[in-house]
Amino acid sequence: MLNKSLLPLIAIALLASCGGSDNQSQQPIETGFPSCSVPDQNEVFFKFLQNTYLWYDQLPGAINPQAYSSVDAMLDDVRFEQDRFSGFQDRQDYDDFFENATFTGYGFSSDQSTDLNAYIVRYVFDNSAAGLAGLSRGDRLTNINGFSVTQINRELLSNETVFGPDQVGFTINITFEKPSGEIINTQMSKIAVSTNTVFASQVFSSNVGEVAYLSFQNGFIEASDAELEASFAQLGNAGIDELILDLRYNSGGRLSVAANLASLIVGRSAVNDIFTTLTYNDKNSNRNSSFRFTSKLNALNLSRVVVLTTPNTCSASELIINGLAPHMEVATIGTATCGKPVGQNPDFYCDKVLSAINFRTVNSLDQGDYFDGLPPTCLVQDQIVADWGSLDDPVYAEAVNYVNTGSCSAPTASKSRSRQSIELTTSPSRLDYQALLTGHLH
Template identity: 50%
Template sequence: MKRLILFMVVALLLSGCSNSNSGNQQCSIAEQNSVWFSYLQDWYLFYQDLPSEIDPNSYASVAAMLEAVRSSQDRFSYIITKQDYDAFFNSGSYFGYGFSLDTEQVADAYVIRYVFSGSGADNAGLQRGDQLISINGYSVTEIKQQSLDSATVYGPDQDGYTISVTYRDAQSNTITTDIVKGVVTTNTVFDVRSFNTSAGTVGYLSFQHGFIEPSENELSSAFATLSADNPEQLILDLRYNGGGRISIAQQLASLIGGDNTAGEVFGTLTFNDKHTNENSTYSFVSLLDDLNITRLIVLTTDNTCSASEMVINGLMPFLDVVVVGGTTCGKPIGMSPQEYCEMVMSAINFKVTNANDYGEYFDGLTAQCSVADQIVADWGSLDDPLLAEGIYFAENSSCSNVVRPELLSRSLQSQELPTYQSILFGNRY
């Protein structure tokens, strides 16, 4: 039986109301605050950092309570509705246009990070690297200057609602098109291919936007393609993958490791001292179409998080693993989501270590070759600085001369880190 996100479900007695109707006394905000705080006192990894008690009437929401009591070591715990949880992790769907945006790279535009297959944005011809300069009659400059809200810019959550966008493509052409809003079924594999290089065949897999239920079949199909090419090295692109289910992390790591890792320890989960009986170890498994590579090159940013980091850290004792891009988010800890009153809390429950018992990467996994993520081309293009650097390392076993690590090192004291929810769910529209 598959285990749930990050990564196994602990059988807790969080019974009670069947819905979040405020008229149901059991599901009042105060009652929820009380129940959830009791849960944290028992299962939270950092329970020693919690206050001894709370006034459940003092917080307007469970999210406010969680934010107030969380440990200073924890920037990851969160709570969302059961509907949103199921949509993301189980069905892999949401309501929107089907793209994710980088809102900072270009002053007068939003740059498309990725487009989901079959979405309104995909049907309109948008792709990674396109720059939106006008949305629904508002210039992006105007949107930024006036801090216009999402509903104003993107319209209501109404099936079939259509907006007009104007964008610049990779050839600097200015194009205007319409995008239709609807239910978006998200994909997590965005590109799979192989490159013929001076070092032999190098595989490439772009795996973004979560380790979720639909990823299992997507990865199986992707590795059937890669295995047929028999690559000597693999470039694994995880730059926007914020994590998810441990079963998918185990699958991905096993497909990469192949005979090098089969039967070895992939990762160990260690709970707090109240629940040591829940500690468990996951092993690499033998899978159809797994690879036999000599080196893994991983493309990363500070949005590479959680299960993505577990894959990297879990493979390091057994393979030559090279990290290219930016320092990862730093989440060697995980959560066992729990449901109460139609809400799902994902609070930190355990720490994660590899076969060498290493898991102290709270400051992130550092890139050997530091390269800034610049969205200038679609997936698989050698115009992409991260992929180009990955190919260079595959051919030369060293970083290129253009890499400037001193310009890209991250100071945790001076740089505001993205929230885990923004990493996990992305700037999706």
């Protein structure tokens, strides 16, 4: 299980390699403090910020490295006010998420914000203890390890108290309710969970032809490319005319994976065109570069894609929407995205990874800066009440309606993004980024 205190950092990790982790070697920096002490790390990481931070000109001229109890405290003090994305994490957590795709836990994600009396299961990883216990999307966990969720919320019990230590074999009793109303009491034990990112892939026939639905969650990570290629190979054999792409709980990751996914969707009509352009600060303008659409054997060659969104749809997920929009129609169903048109290449020192914003992203029409999120074409509040691809899911049901009719079932101010224009509106109030991921991994 991931500790509750690590969740914001994992959220950052989902974004930290947006644009690709270049892992450039750093020149040694002499600080005068013991190596890897807190003051030493404060000074080294501040110097990294002075060189690569997108908003380096908004930093103080200098800091007192001894004035901060941690690198997190230092960053919180010096960050630019618009920056709600930069952060630190331990190197092992970073490697486990991006490279190893593993963690110790039961293997599911939950929404803990919408029901004070239950944790709602967002998704369950393949071959996980949670899956073997019978958990699936839409289930309501009401009792965990002897604690009712009502008690957990009332007493603010810690994740370790409720779910136990990060120890393979640790076993808990759980009670959960299926959407059908069936109550199940069972046990599950922690294992080394191998995370997947494709959670569902299915095809159905409609009055516009063959429609594919693909649920892609939990990051754009190293393993995603192979999963996506396999899924699109199957979809290509089905002669797909339309695609519903579910990115509701995908908060980003590697930009190279996003470029591959976009290429698989749009296909031959955009090959060699710009998908997104990265612009660094004026000290690093030599690093400015573009990702282009590439030729893909399993590309669907579509003219429209319908994307499901929530405030957890972030970074690389938003690049899919913004980057495809000049080349095809992109309709979004759900709620506004998180608003992250910027990205990070990580800096490493001691056992810490600094993922600080150091470039902005725009599409081939130079459109970006959607810090208030990308608005939905059809506004529908997310409700986790059924498994993937069920018409009982109101967001999915609205997407199916849009595919069939080309319009929303209820009026919405936004329009679909198309080759002609992109409408980037602002939301009157947006959640702080650290509050976006209210669903947790266990």
